[in-house]
Amino acid sequence: xxxxxxxxxxxxxxxxxxxxxxxxxxxxxxxxxxxxxxxxxxxxxxxxxxxxxxxxxxxxxxxxxxxxxxxxxxxxxxxxxxxxxxxx
Numbered sequence: 001x002x003x004x005x006x007x008x009x010x011x012x013x014x015x016x017x018x019x020x021x022x023x024x025x026x027x028x029x030x031x032x033x034x035x036x037x038x039x040x041x042x043x044x045x046x047x048x049x050x051x052x053x054x055x056x057x058x059x060x061x062x063x064x065x066x067x068x069x070x071x072x073x074x075x076x077x078x079x080x081x082x083x084x085x086x087x088x
Contacts, residue, residue, distance in 0.1 A: 022047075022076075038083045046075035 016025045022045025029038035051070040 034087045036083075036085050036087065040079075040081045042079040044077045044079065046077065048073050049075060 013029075014025075014027045017023070022043075024043045025040070026042075027038065027040045029036065031037070049072045050068050051072065052067040053069045
């Protein structure tokens with residue numbers, strides 16, 4: 001975890017990485033006076049997945065291969081957020 005703080009502008013930066021699940025998270029904030037601004041970014045690596053059709057869900061040998069409809073490889077997502085506010 002990587003943390004950076006500044007007393008003059010109330011700025012913070014946090015970075016967190018998880019190698020096992022391929023997640024990286026970064027948060028940046030800025031707070032001059034009563035206003036504040038923070039932003040975050042997260043990269044998620046889901047990995048591989050196989051989609052199956054629900055019509056072939058039977059507990060019989062060999063049915064699982066028939067139910068497979070799609071094979072997804074290297075699934076990833078990027079999530080971001082922005083927060084702007086005023087403290088009274």
